[in-house]
């Protein structure tokens with residue numbers, strides 16, 4: 001969602017007469033789009049800010065902090081951080097050209113001015129702003145903004161505000177535009193896509209309509225909430241040839257008391273029933289999840305329930321996080337963050353180790369098969385290797401000397417080896 005928002009900001013700034021550069025030494029304005037979901041996201045921003053301090057001492061420079069951290073830490077950033085000239089929360093990006101122009105003018109007059117726009121909106125969806133996309137293969141399209149779920153650990157409802165859906169016409173027009181621009185994949189975004197509503201459109205209908213846009217190869221979405229996962233959505237994933245056979249289904253915990261404290265509004269049993277329902281419809285659908293370890297008052301026995309959930313569901317992959325208390329949240333106000341840091345770390349390690357073994361076994365099962373792979377570009381480790389994704393979102397790597405392939409192409413590759421995170425492929429002829 002933040003990458004998508006950065007594309008919106010790039011578009012708004014270009015319309016406002018600014019010219020983009022990726023060279024920070026030449027930039028007159030440096031903006032950081034920030035995340036507030038866990039403490040380490042905050043820490044990163046403070047590290048970048050201290051890097052900019054030296055640059056700003058040498059010459060005029062406007063520094064802006066955008067996104068969730070600007071929203072969440074407005075007082076702290078306004079009062080304590082003299083480096084920051086501009087603050088804009090996720091619903092205030094339209095004001096950026098004006099705020100930046102004012103900050104530049106003030107600097108030219110030798111004044112210090114803090115420009116800040118942090119009001120949340122019930123309506124802003126940036127529906128008319130065409131994001132300035134750079135990727136070339138995948139186009140993110142937000143279908144809704146904000147969240148009304150108030151999971152007790154989560155800062156999103158406070159930083160991104162109330163839930164609001166875009167109208168399907170705007171989303172479909174954007175989908176047709178990105179296909180015309182040559183994008184092969186669309187990823188529909190929302191904090192909880194199952195809450196998508198516009199007239200008599202729900203998310204399953206929207207997903208099918210986007211997947212029906214002529215010329216699109218793959219459609220993905222993230223993330224659904226397990227509490228309201230309709231059968232029509234399982235059917236759309238299972239049966240539409242353009243909808244990727246992958247569902248990211250954040251569980252957060254496998255223990256009912258902790259799920260209750262987290263305000264997730266489903267039980268372990270209901271979650272497992274949903275997993276069974278999905279797999280009964282189509283056992284090839286790849287399932288992944290998010291887990292939080294060490295939430296307030298989580299006991300060893302309650303943690304063991306989460307460990308067993310991973311062992312039972314056998315996800316293809318899981319993102320495992322240490323609980324990180326966030327300002328303003330229900331958990332921060334009501335519960336003590338009382339699981340010691342060392343215990344949180346131990347629990348994360350145990351889950352990561354278990355998941356690594358499961359992912360390794362799951363990936364091994366693909367050896368010998370031929371899979372369609374959407375080429376994304378070079379592998380992280382070497383420009384001699386190409387990298388792409390399977391329909392189930394599993395990373396595939398191959399030697400470019402054997403399989404050239406260019407970004408956006410779908411190749412049928414033969415899988416000959418695997419690790420916990422990667423499938424290794426060669427040409428299938």
Ligand code: 5AD
Pocket residue numbers: 037038153154155250252290291292321322323324325326
């Ligand atoms: N601490 C740790 N993890 C968190 N997440 C959200 N809030 C927190 C928090 N306070 C995780 C959840 C969510 C993912 C995007 O980030 O697992 O699904």
Ligand code: SF4
Pocket residue numbers: 147148149150151154155156157191192225
């Ligand atoms: Fe946060 Fe819960 Fe909303 Fe996801 S559904 S953004 S975890 S409050």
